[in-house]
Amino acid sequence: MKGRNRIQWYSVALLAFCLTACQVKRPKDVLPDAKMENVLYDYHIAKAMGEEVPYNESYKRLLYIESVFKKHGITQANFDSSMVWFARNPEVLTKIYEKINLRLKAERDGINHLIAIRDNKPKESLPGDSIDVWAWQHIYQLTGMPLDNKLIFNLPSDTNFHARDTLQWKVRFRFYNGTPDSLYAPLMAMKIRYENDSIINNLLKIKETGVKTISLFADTLGKIKEVSGFIYYPMQKTSQPLLIDHISLMRYHATDSIAHAAKDSVQENTDKLEMENIKQEPVEMRSVDMIEQDNGTNLRRENLRPRPTLRNTDKPIRQLDPK
DSSP states (O other): OHHHHHHHHHHHHHHHHHHHHHSOOOOTTSOOHHHHHHHHHHHHHHHHHHHTSOGGGTHHHHHHHHHHHHHHTOOHHHHHHHHHHHHHOHHHHHHHHHHHHHHHHHHHHHHHHHHHHHTTOOOOOOOSSEEEOOOSOSEEEEOSSTTSSEEEEEEEOOTTOOTTOEEEEEEEEEESSSOOOGGGOOEEEEEEEETTSOEEEEEEEOOSSEEEEEEEOOSSSOSEEEEEEEEEOOOOSSOOOEEEEEEEEEEEOOOHHHHHHHHHHHHHHHHHHHHHHHHSOOOOOOOSSSOOOBTTBOOOOOOOOSSSOOOOOOSOOOOOOOO
């Protein structure tokens, strides 16, 4: 019995010795993982900054690197010797760089968000085949009064927009006190401008409560430059607020099924508008593409022929404030 216990004790001791022997020995002058992560994070930012320095000011690149070593209380020799050891132990270095990449990505997203706020533009949209790129709040109330009678958006494209993308703007309209007279019905319009300055657009007159959709796409016009649109609610004979909610702006990357579905949707909306225009006499339709003083108000107006198109204008559209 004692012999068996002695054998077990020797086995445990041998196993412990083997585990200790297999561990990677780290010299005392090699930086710990956590500190090396912080040093490499600042080091790569300094290197990136140095690449932007003009050739005649190349000395600043060295100053950037030296500032990193000074910040962390190390020398170039400490850094170099540590990098030699980490290079010989790639599994440790790989884990460090995984953490660094996450930090750099978070930093980049934060910077992009600040730039978007500065330029009054939404930040870059998410990648994916079916993404809601609406960057503002999802519920508004319009009263028809000046300065409270329109919703305008302008969304510049980014690297996640592709040629032949379909944009589908969907909004739910809710009238509090019945439906408005057709003369004072809200207008919903959207257009896509491409990099070659081609434009496709559509316009709907909203006559009843419910979800309304505009879908636009083009197969041959190339890259999208920007997507814009508006909802305009004329002043009513009697006070009748309009609630618009459940707002989404879906971007679909082109596939045959989606493209044909979008095309059918656009054609259906166009056919409905044409039938309405045939049945109704021409009326004054108020748009938001031009500014004209009208009885002391700042209402933007333009006489349009009753057809489902927007006016092509190079004047900038006031954008919504991003989140």
